[in-house]
Amino acid sequence: MKNRSGKLLAARFLAASAAAILILAASTSAASGQKNKKNNKDSSATDQAVPLPPVSDNDQIERDIGEMLGAFQIGDVEMMHKYYSDNVTFVSGDYAPPIVGWQNYAAVYARERSAFQGMQLIRRNTLIITRGDFAWAMYQWEFDSSLNGQPYQLRGQTTLIFNKVAGNWLIVHNHTSGIYPQPAAAAQQAPAPAPAAKP
Numbered sequence: 001m002k003n004r005s006g007k008l009l010a011a012r013f014l015a016a017s018a019a020a021i022l023i024l025a026a027s028t029s030a031a032s033g034q035k036n037k038k039n040n041k042d043s044s045a046t047d048q049a050v051p052l053p054p055v056s057d058n059d060q061i062e063r064d065i066g067e068m069l070g071a072f073q074i075g076d077v078e079m080m081h082k083y084y085s086d087n088v089t090f091v092s093g094d095y096a097p098p099i100v101g102w103q104n105y106a107a108v109y110a111r112e113r114s115a116f117q118g119m120q121l122i123r124r125n126t127l128i129i130t131r132g133d134f135a136w137a138m139y140q141w142e143f144d145s146s147l148n149g150q151p152y153q154l155r156g157q158t159t160l161i162f163n164k165v166a167g168n169w170l171i172v173h174n175h176t177s178g179i180y181p182q183p184a185a186a187a188q189q190a191p192a193p194a195p196a197a198k199p
Helices: 002-047 057-074 077-081 102-113
Strands: 084-092 116-131 134-147 150-165 168-178
Touching: 057 077, 057 116, 057 134, 057 150, 057 168, 077 102, 084 102, 102 116
Parallel strands: 084 168
Antiparallel strands: 116 134, 134 150, 150 168
């Protein structure tokens, strides 16, 4: 009988221990699941894009000019178009008629760019002024490239007029002029026509 009672006691002890282990495992798993859910919520909150602080109009225009000029240098017309209004006007210092409309400019740019190899454009002394939904930016630039296999350098200045449309600043007018005579290195060469598709 002692033997039977001892076995019964041992069986109850094992059952209680097993139950305790199951309860402990379940509670640990539940706590872990809640913690993981909390961590998942936290991590999904951090995985989501955190809204950036608002950028000032001047900073946005500064960045847009840089990206537009980057696209100009690599010949990415579609990327350039992102920063220009469809009805933009272009005036150059070449005493040529204004170019009206993005599509007309894109055709001139593509034609003239094909003569240049490896464009580099450095922008300096940018001044940006905003007034409501309009702004203008002025800067000096140095252009370095090869034109038909010969070194070509030019420097000049540009004024851009912007209009804010649906939260985006678009260039509605581009007035660019090359400074003549060309810099000393290029002045020794025979003068080459200045590209009408300047920045």
